[in-house]
Amino acid sequence: MKILLYNPDNGLTQNFMPHLWMFLLQSLTSPGHEVLLIDGNTRPMTDANPVRFAHAQGIGLVGIGAMTRMIAKAYRVADASRAAGIRVVMGGPHVTEVPDEALGRNGGPRPADAIALGEADETWPRIVADAAAGQLKEVYTPVDAFGQEWKPSLQEYPPIHWESLDLRQFNRIPAFVRPLMSHLGYPWETFHLIPIESGRGCPYGCEFCTVTGFFGDSIRFRTKHSIIDELLRLKARARSTKGQVAVFFVDDKHFWVILFWAPEASTKEVSPVDTIQEAAQYLPIGGAHARGTRVIQITAQMRVLVAIEPVDGRKGIDSLARLCQEKLAEDPFSGCVFVFRSRRGTAIRILTYDGQGYWLAQKRLSKGKFVWWPESDGASKPLEVYEAQLLMAAGDVSRVRAAPMWRRVNALR
Ligand code: B12
Numbered sequence: 483m484k485i486l487l488y489n490p491d492n493g494l495t496q497n498f499m500p501h502l503w504m505f506l507l508q509s510l511t512s513p514g515h516e517v518l519l520i521d522g523n524t525r526p527m528t529d530a531n532p533v534r535f536a537h538a539q540g541i542g543l544v545g546i547g548a549m550t551r552m553i554a555k556a557y558r559v560a561d562a563s564r565a566a567g568i569r570v571v572m573g574g575p576h577v578t579e580v581p582d583e584a585l586g587r588n589g590g591p592r593p594a595d596a597i598a599l600g601e602a603d604e605t606w607p608r609i610v611a612d613a614a615a616g617q618l619k620e621v622y623t624p625v626d627a628f629g630q631e632w633k634p635s636l637q638e639y640p641p642i643h644w645e646s647l648d649l650r651q652f653n654r655i656p657a658f659v660r661p662l663m664s665h666l667g668y669p670w671e672t673f674h675l676i677p678i679e680s681g682r683g684c685p686y687g688c689e690f691c692t693v694t695g696f697f698g699d700s701i702r703f704r705t706k707h708s709i710i711d712e713l714l715r716l717k718a719r720a721r722s723t724k725g726q727v728a729v730f731f732v733d734d735k736h737f738w739v740i741l742f743w744a745p746e747a748s749t750k751e752v753s754p755v756d757t758i759q760e761a762a763q764y765l766p767i768g769g770a771h772a773r774g775t776r777v778i779q780i781t782a783q784m785r786v787l788v789a790i791e792p793v794d795g796r797k798g799i800d801s802l803a804r805l806c807q808e809k810l811a812e813d814p815f816s817g818c819v820f821v822f823r824s825r826r827g828t829a830i831r832i833l834t835y836d837g838q839g840y841w842l843a844q845k846r847l848s849k850g851k852f853v854w855w856p857e858s859d860g861a862s863k864p865l866e867v868y869e870a871q872l873l874m875a876a877g878d879v880s881r882v883r884a885a886p887m888w889r890r891v892n893a894l895r
């Protein structure tokens with residue numbers, strides 16, 4: 483089967499480098515299928531152009547990926563492809579956020595036959611096999627053997643054959659300038675900016691960003707070996723084409739390195755990989771249970787205070803302790819158990835001081851949200867210990883009734 487992967491342009495600005503997803507899915511396609519790539523940023527097309535191209539090439543499946551900014555164009559090309567009888571599968575961040583839209587389940591038109599939710603590294607080969615067998619399903623989600631949503635490991639990252647791929651459409655040197663390059667003293671005629679991944683995932687969960695929801699809040703790394711292998715492929719390309727290749731590390735830590743690569747560069751230049759891996763290590767935060775032992779015990783003598791407003795997931799001990807003082811007007815050294823909720827409502831953090839130092843525990847739900855959270859005009863609200871325990875299990879505290887307190891026990895001295 484012939485497959486066309488199409489990345490739409492946004493009609494306003496141009497991307498300065500190709501999108502990685504196309505090359506990744508191309509590498510993950512089983513042999514026996516041919517994958518062609520069109521990036522609208524480098525080959526601007528009307529809505530009908532990709533369809534004409536697909537017909538001329540005998541394409542059996544069109545795959546379209548888009549951020550929200552390009553989604554209108556993506557849908558128009560998808561509509562035109564389906565109208566011409568070509569099956570369409572869509573994926574990427576926008577479709578994952580609003581899957582009903584692409585399937586026409588929200589009352590609008592239906593641009594896609596099938597959608598790939600989340601990371602498609604493992605679902606793509608299935609999509610291709612199903613499409614080739616005429617059995618395309620509507621929704622493809624990465625799940626484990628228990629049906630739980632699953633983020634693929636990057637340990638077996640597929641080799642992207644940069645050294646031999648047709649990258650002509652991504653050459654940043656305009657055609658009319660190429661013949662002049664040698665006169666200008668530059669012995670090369672191509673310049674490619676190539677995206678490379680070092681890892682996926684971000685622990686911060688900023689409210690406005692899709693990355694933590696999409697890639698998860700723990701960071702999955704590729705092996706150094708596989709990154710170096712990819713860099714060496716690029717180096718081979720730079721050598722054989724007498725071109726220049728620059729590398730753009732796309733990862734979710736916003737630690738991007740652009741490495742300008744001269745054809746004669748030595749392997750020593752690969753060392754930024756070490757820097758990236760080191761810089762990207764995040765300190766793990768202890769959970770409420772470590773090796774089966776409770777590290778924060780919540781007893782009937784303890785006072786539990788829940789912060790009403792959600793907090794930024796990046797806050798650590800010092801910032802949360804300051805927040806206790808400044809926003810909750812409470813003494814963080816009091817021994818009180820302070821409970822904070824993340825903005826997405828999928829994680830909580832618990833801070834308490836035990837006389838020697840602070841404990842900070844975090845619970846992140848694998849599925850679902852902390853559905854119930856106290857409401858108050860103040861900055862915090864006290865909870866009974868049994869309520870706090872239910873809250874930590876993401877339960878609905880408003881539905882629980884217990885016997886009233888008769889005589890409170892004091893904190894142990
Ligand atoms: C690098 C990058 C850029 C770079 C380069 C873009 C490029 N050419 O690659 C630059 C700086 C230019 C950029 C710009 C912008 N970006 Co940007 N960018 C990224 C970043 C960090 C990496 C993209 C990447 O390569 N990821 C790795 C690949 C492998 O992942 P992926 O693309 O998601 O693909 C996987 C799946 O989604 C799926 N998939 C994707 N497409 C398809 C298609 C099919 C058919 C299938 C089956 C599967 C599939 O399979 C892939 C493998 O699992 C992402 C964040 C991130 N970590 O992804 C943000 C991100 C994509 N950018 C984002 C945004 C908002 C922008 C801007 C609009 C910002 C702005 N306000 O200007 C602009 C838009 C640019 C434009 N031309 O319109 C958002 C998009 C959110 C959304 N709802 O769409 C993201 C997710 C970041 C975020 N904060 O949320 N960006």
Ligand code: SF4
Nearest residue numbers: 684686687688691693
């Ligand atoms: S730190 Fe960056 S990638 Fe992570 S959630 Fe915030 S904006 Fe997104």
